[in-house]
Amino acid sequence: MHEKHLMICGATGCLSSGSHLVEEALIEELEKHGIKDKYRLVMGGCPGFCEVGPIIVVYPDEVFYCRLKPKDMAELVEKHLIGGEIVERLLYKGPDVDAPARFYDTIPFYAKQKFNVLRNSGIIDPESIDEYIMRGGYRAFTRALDLDPPAICEEVKQAGLRGRGGAGFSTGLKWEFTNKAPGSKKYVVCNADEGDPGAFMDRSILEGDPHAILEGMLICGRAIGANEGYIYCRAEYPLAIKRLKLAIEKAEAYGLLGENILGYGFNFKINIKEGAGAFVCGEETALLASIEGKRGMPRPRPPFPAQSGLFGKPTTINNVETLANIPLIVREGGADDFVKVGTEGSKGTKVFALAGKIRNTGLCEVPMGITIKEIIYDVGGGIKSGREFKAVQAGGPSGGCIPNELIDLPIDYDSLNQAGAIMGSGGLVVMDERTCMVDLARYFLSFTQKESCGKCTPCREGTKRMLEILNRISEGYGEPKDLETLDSLAISIKDSSLCGLGQTCPNPVLSTIRYFRKEYEEHIDEHFCRAGVCKELFNYRIDEEKCTGCTACVKACPTDAIRGEKKEPHEIIQELCTRCGSCVEKCRQECIMITPLGSEADVSN
Amino acid sequence: MEKFIDHCCEKCTHTKENPCKDFVRCCVEGPICHENVACAKKRKAIIEKVALNEQFVIC
Numbered sequence: 001m002h003e004k005h006l007m008i009c010g011a012t013g014c015l016s017s018g019s020h021l022v023e024e025a026l027i028e029e030l031e032k033h034g035i036k037d038k039y040r041l042v043m044g045g046c047p048g049f050c051e052v053g054p055i056i057v058v059y060p061d062e063v064f065y066c067r068l069k070p071k072d073m074a075e076l077v078e079k080h081l082i083g084g085e086i087v088e089r090l091l092y093k094g095p096d097v098d099a100p101a102r103f104y105d106t107i108p109f110y111a112k113q114k115f116n117v118l119r120n121s122g123i124i125d126p127e128s129i130d131e132y133i134m135r136g137g138y139r140a141f142t143r144a145l146d147l148d149p150p151a152i153c154e155e156v157k158q159a160g161l162r163g164r165g166g167a168g169f170s171t172g173l174k175w176e177f178t179n180k181a182p183g184s185k186k187y188v189v190c191n192a193d194e195g196d197p198g199a200f201m202d203r204s205i206l207e208g209d210p211h212a213i214l215e216g217m218l219i220c221g222r223a224i225g226a227n228e229g230y231i232y233c234r235a236e237y238p239l240a241i242k243r244l245k246l247a248i249e250k251a252e253a254y255g256l257l258g259e260n261i262l263g264y265g266f267n268f269k270i271n272i273k274e275g276a277g278a279f280v281c282g283e284e285t286a287l288l289a290s291i292e293g294k295r296g297m298p299r300p301r302p303p304f305p306a307q308s309g310l311f312g313k314p315t316t317i318n319n320v321e322t323l324a325n326i327p328l329i330v331r332e333g334g335a336d337d338f339v340k341v342g343t344e345g346s347k348g349t350k351v352f353a354l355a356g357k358i359r360n361t362g363l364c365e366v367p368m369g370i371t372i373k374e375i376i377y378d379v380g381g382g383i384k385s386g387r388e389f390k391a392v393q394a395g396g397p398s399g400g401c402i403p404n405e406l407i408d409l410p411i412d413y414d415s416l417n418q419a420g421a422i423m424g425s426g427g428l429v430v431m432d433e434r435t436c437m438v439d440l441a442r443y444f445l446s447f448t449q450k451e452s453c454g455k456c457t458p459c460r461e462g463t464k465r466m467l468e469i470l471n472r473i474s475e476g477y478g479e480p481k482d483l484e485t486l487d488s489l490a491i492s493i494k495d496s497s498l499c500g501l502g503q504t505c506p507n508p509v510l511s512t513i514r515y516f517r518k519e520y521e522e523h524i525d526e527h528f529c530r531a532g533v534c535k536e537l538f539n540y541r542i543d544e545e546k547c548t549g550c551t552a553c554v555k556a557c558p559t560d561a562i563r564g565e566k567k568e569p570h571e572i573i574q575e576l577c578t579r580c581g582s583c584v585e586k587c588r589q590e591c592i593m594i595t596p597l598g599s600e601a602d603v604s605n
Numbered sequence: 606m607e608k609f610i611d612h613c614c615e616k617c618t619h620t621k622e623n624p625c626k627d628f629v630r631c632c633v634e635g636p637i638c639h640e641n642v643a644c645a646k647k648r649k650a651i652i653e654k655v656a657l658n659e660q661f662v663i664c
Contacts, residue, residue, distance in 0.1 A: 001654065002652055002654065005655070007657075040654075040655070059658060060657060060658045125655070128655070129609075130608055130609050131655055133609060133629060133632045133633065134632075134633055134652055134655070134656065134662050134663070135661070135662070135663050136663035137629075138629045139629055139630070139664075141629075142626075142629045142630070145626075149625060219641065252621070253610060254609070254610050255619065255624045255628065255630075256629075258621055259621075260630055261624065262624045262625070262626050262629070263624040263625065263626050360630050403616065598645070
């Protein structure tokens with residue numbers, strides 16, 4: 001028996017900030033004291049709070065240590081593990097807590113979260129099937145084997161689960177269509193081609209709880225009458241793929257995958273197909289083409305995959321998070337519990353990846369219906385550097401921008417659609433007043449333009465033309481008619497593109513024009529970028545009254561564009577300034593202003 | 606018995622070739638097909654080795 005369990009975050013985020021080095025140092029310390037066998041170390045899944053990684057949670061004490069470095073391990077071992085005393089300096093500290101916080105119940109980041117999908121992440125060893133079974137794993141599948149397939153579809157329908165990958169279609173209904181489609185060979189496909197910039201929800205689920213996905217696929221297979229499944233996962237997720245492969249091997253060894261599973265005469269095998277990273281392969285028909293070995297390009301629908309999908313056979317395609325919800329719904333009494341959380345039209349929880357100018361970056365799982373304000377301020381801890389919240393981009397490059405005025409908007413499928421955004425896969429990129437909305441629209445459109453597969457003209461050519469206009473506006477060559485042209489092009493592309501990528505890619509442009517029209521007009525009419533992002537459209541100037549002559553900006557400037565004596569106000573030589581912003585980052589007095597070209601007035605607010 | 610797939614005694618016959626319908630429930634609550642304190646202890650020992658707290662096991 002182990003005296004304590006040390007769950008180290010072994011997900012990609014914490015690994016990149018050195019959790020493997022922390023693990024090595026911890027092992028070394030334990031060996032040095034000859035106590036290694038008393039403790040169990042697990043490189044587990046992601047506890048979500050990436051901002052403060054690497055993280056170790058010590059059980060059963062339930063102490064949450066964060067921002068760890070290898071050199072901290074000596075103190076952690078000597079003081080906590082040997083001495084039984086909590087190491088206060090390694091606990092969570094932040095502006096949202098009065099005193100160092102010890103665990104989930106005292107860290108504000110976790111206070112409003114509800115763990116359904118992430119129920120096992122950071123709690124179990126993702127490479128152990130036994131631990132998944134201890135947490136109730138494969139019980140729902142065993143129950144599904146006793147149910148008639150239409151009854152399983154009905155339960156999923158009753159639960160009100162909607163696809164977590166983008167469009168939010170009813171999962172139970174999707175299963176029912178495939179169940180009713182004629183044919184003896186059918187497929188289940190797990191869409192793990194997570195491609196939105198800043199999104200890593202699916203990766204964390206796959207890395208932290210791979211058996212939940214296998215169980216979801218098995219239940220789906222039973223419900224629709226399929227005996228084979230594919231997981232389409234991008235090759236950029238090597239840890240997720242490694243853990244999936246291991247999970248499949250173990251499930252096969254336990255008789256939970258393969259022939260005559262648990263003696264019910266049900267057969268099911270799962271294959272992994274590694275994708276090459278094309279964004280369009282997240283679109284279901286392009287994904288199917290890619291699995292078939294063809295170029296990843298969408299095709300017109302109908303026929304829908306439920307009628308004619310992979311290799312021309314009826315196919316259900318579900319996203320990772322959707323499948324991770326299935327075991328919770330199909331377990332005894334699960335559907336009844338599931339509907340208790342969420343809103344009338346959007347049941348359950350949603351995992352979001354918080355990125356951008358937010359204090360607490362990371363993953364959070366919250367009940368549907370929570371407001372944007374609660375996510376940003378209560379979970380996310382507010383805006384970095386105390387700046388003002390300006391907007392949030394919801395749903396990745398296919399989503400839309402929601403402004404500060406709508407901060408009380410409840411997050412569910414329908415409210416987001418009404419606001420011009422989409423739930424998408426769950427990326428939330430938060431922006432402050434130093435984000436230029438024209439530049440933001442340009443960034444997302446350049447992403448979708450590069451990722452356009454080129455098959456249909458509206459998306460291939462239309463996005464190019466839109467991008468040209470946005471580039472011109474950002475460089476100071478915008479014309480008054482540009483906004484009308486952008487609007488008209490966007491609507492044409494939405495109406496006539498072949499697939500979901502084309503139909504949604506103008507959303508960032510449309511939503512930023514809708515909510516930030518004045519900012520576009522300022523770029524076009526006054527050649528001014530108030531946020532200080534479009535380099536051709538502003539100058540930096542030093543406020544002589546505020547400047548103390550500390551010389552921090554002089555040292556930071558890479559082009560020697562700042563002059564002035566120590567303790568005397570400085571000046572920026574405009575001809576030399578490249579507007580890189582290094583001086584702004586260093587100035588403690590905040591005396592560097594963003595001004596229109598040729599003006600000395602501070603109009604940055 | 607170090608893993609759930611290991612047989613607790615000769616009475617357990619679950620393999621992937623000869624599957625038992627109660628296998629998953631048996632892992633945590635077993636043995637189901639026979640009564641034996643020692644077999645139950647073997648399962649409990651696997652759980653106790655990794656359970657983080659009292660709420661860890663979900664039946």
